[in-house]
Amino acid sequence: MAELVASGRLVDIALALVCLEALALLVVVGRRRGLRAGALDILPNLASGACLMLALRAALVGSGWGWVVVFLTLALIAHVADLARRLRRS
Template sequence: MVAIEAAALFAWMRRRGRARLAWSLLPNLASGACLMLALRAALSDGWWGWVALCLAGALAAHVADLAGRLRDR
């Protein structure tokens, strides 16, 4: 579902002439996807390492998002 959402957002923003803004949403979408994967792993009694890796991925995506926002300032 996240991939479908991303494709729809990219298509809509490209059509409106804001392709650069669409790329800035990528870390935000990635962090959401990692959080959903961590939740799925936790609820399905997955190995704790998968949950930790997904959470670390979400953290990395959030840090990348914050760095991009600070750089644009």
């Protein structure tokens, strides 16, 4: 298990599951509300989480602090986009 974590493969598995989750949610939401509306609601949230996982993977495999910062910044941008979209709706 330690090798699975240290190699970043555990994060790869989690990212694959997030991709499957996104596809499944887009299909379900797409049937109910239309694909475009569902994608706009779901994708920023999933993108934020995926970027956080990529930052974790970069740190685990020793990619350098620059990549960690890039992925954390992308996570912040996706998170702010998600929050702005939710606040505009309410």
